[in-house]
Amino acid sequence: MAERRSPKVLSLAWGEIEVEDIGPVKDAMLFPGGGGEWDWRVTGTRHSPGIQPADVAPLLAAGATTVVLSRGQQLVLEVMPETEALLAEHGVDVHIAETREAIRVYNLLADAGVSVGALLHSTC
Numbered sequence: 001m002a003e004r005r006s007p008k009v010l011s012l013a014w015g016e017i018e019v020e021d022i023g024p025v026k027d028a029m030l031f032p033g034g035g036g037e038w039d040w041r042v043t044g045t046r047h048s049p050g051i052q053p054a055d056v057a058p059l060l061a062a063g064a065t066t067v068v069l070s071r072g073q074q075l076v077l078e079v080m081p082e083t084e085a086l087l088a089e090h091g092v093d094v095h096i097a098e099t100r101e102a103i104r105v106y107n108l109l110a111d112a113g114v115s116v117g118a119l120l121h122s123t124c
Helices: 053-061 081-089 099-111
Strands: 009-013 016-019 023-025 027-031 034-037 066-070 093-097 116-121
Touching: 009 099, 016 027, 027 053, 053 066, 053 081, 053 116, 066 099, 081 093, 093 099, 099 116
Parallel strands: 066 093, 066 116
Antiparallel strands: 009 016, 016 023, 027 034, 027 116
């Protein structure tokens, strides 16, 4: 079951998130068993209207029962209501916060063995 553990975030700087067993990424998509770069171009995500249902789909597919969504270090990134509705439909616990707080919550959940996923934005 160790391979299904959610990787911990080791550090955050403007424009870079360092993730255990993954390395540095600009924005991170993390889930039970792994993760990597969160490439907004894949789904066409923009700061507004924000995180889309398609952005969280890989977290659900990986078995996340809790999801942490970062709004950026300056709270510029929004979260679409449809995204929150999708997570609620799947019975997923959701935490939405500024990036440093989101990382704090995510790491606590990962340490506790929760099947947690996250979308973390390293800048604004």
